[in-house]
Amino acid sequence: MARKTGSHSDITGPRVRSAARSLIARHGFAAVTMRQIAREVGVQAGALYLYTPDKQTLLFDLMKSHMDELLEAVSSVDLSGPPERALEAFARFHIAFHLDRAEAVFVAYMELRNLTEDNFAVIEDQRKTYENLLERILQRGRASGVFAVHDTKLATMALIAMLTGLTTWYREGGRLDRGDIQDMYWDMVRKAVGADAALSA
Amino acid sequence: MARKTGSHSDITGPRVRSAARSLIARHGFAAVTMRQIAREVGVQAGALYLYTPDKQTLLFDLMKSHMDELLEAVSSVDLSGPPERALEAFARFHIAFHLDRAEAVFVAYMELRNLTEDNFAVIEDQRKTYENLLERILQRGRASGVFAVHDTKLATMALIAMLTGLTTWYREGGRLDRGDIQDMYWDMVRKAVGADAALSA
DNA sequence: CTAGGAATTGAACGTACGTTCACCTAACTT
DNA sequence: AAGTTAGGTGAACGTACGTTCAATTCCTAG
Secondary structure, eight states: OOOTOOOHHHHHHHHHHHHHHHEEEEETTTOOOHHHHHHHTTTTTGGGGGTTTHHHHHHHHHHHHHHHHHHHHHHTOOOOOHHHHHHHHHHHHHHHHHTHHHHHHHHHSSSSSSSOOOHHHHHHHHHHHHHHHHHHHHHHHHHHSSSOOOOOHHHHHHHHHHHHHHHHHHOOOOOOOOOHHHHHHHHHHHTTTTTOOOOOO | OOSSSOOHHHHHHHHHHHHHHHHHHEEEEEEOOOOOOOOHTTSSGGGGGGTTHHEEEEHHHHHHHHHHHHHHHHTTTTTOSSSHHHHHHHHHHHHHHHHHHHHHHHHHHSGGGSSOHHHHHHHHHHHHHHHHHHHHHHHHHHHHHHHOOOOHHHHHHHHHOOOOOOHHOOOOSSSSHHHHHHHHHHHHHHHHTOSSOOOOO
């Protein structure tokens, strides 16, 4: 036996990435074997190497394309308005984006230490770029007096951690709907940085 | 060659746990080998099995004793006062405790998925117990009107994520000292839940 | 000073890993 | 209808894993 009916690179490639993402999110990169990924895709382990040169690159590509998507998506969010508005836009974007991609986010945050030095540097740089968007909003808000933040770097890390944390407990079809979650998180973010109340759309 | 001068179970045991904790925090449980741990301790791999029945139990014991310590330590924090006071006590305790044990915390939060089902249930239960302490404070505060929190469960997760996140960026001897960090995080926590300002000791 | 147990070695066991490769076959081109 | 090739198999490679255990050495008690 060899090639099965209806097999196509266009189909298998994405399926490999999807299976890898899912398994890595559940069990961790080091704990997942190429044979497990292959089984999930319905293919032999050797076939995976038509789609990635090696396991490390598979992880890196997963994380890289996630960060690319994140930066691409956030680039169309308007963060140029008044700081309170920009912060709300950022927070709501962050939550919505992360709710849609819980597995990818989980991988991107948990598997940093399994990247080679070079690969780590690339992802870390992208992450910094993203976090800087938030920090600049906080800086503007502090400068104009609407935010009461002692240290914008620490506040940035605190807010990112809080917002990203939702991927650890959020499950599709749970008690809370996405809109509620966005509203409640935004409420906490807004108050945490001391933005004055009530500035809806 | 066999036993080296000055070797003692009382010394090697803790060193095994410490080396394991350190390596697992840096590289992840699945990526760390028994031989690496042994090398760090200065011992052969076989000797580790005098101190743990197997690798999985080593991880579990690390996490279990960390959670035991956490619950033991928090039990002597007075959380019975007014909600704002209790929240401050909890936040400051959480930060101080976690700053002292960055590696253990990192392991306890990142390696949950590498526990067997039974072991996971134990740790998860302890974690829930701890989080419930915070949630009860939030509930009391909301009931008495000093906290403005829409959903205490979500707020609990958000605050824990924010506070625990500091272990991902805090490094000994960095720009900020521990007191500053406590003050700034407490400030954000207090405002996030809508506790009225200025209620220092 | 000597026996006996505690601590540790070093080699070995079976298993499973990531990766390679010669071969095969279904589908597209002409 | 034949030829080409992308897509895939399945077996094999060397390595490294977790774990076991007989043998060895150091320490302690009497």
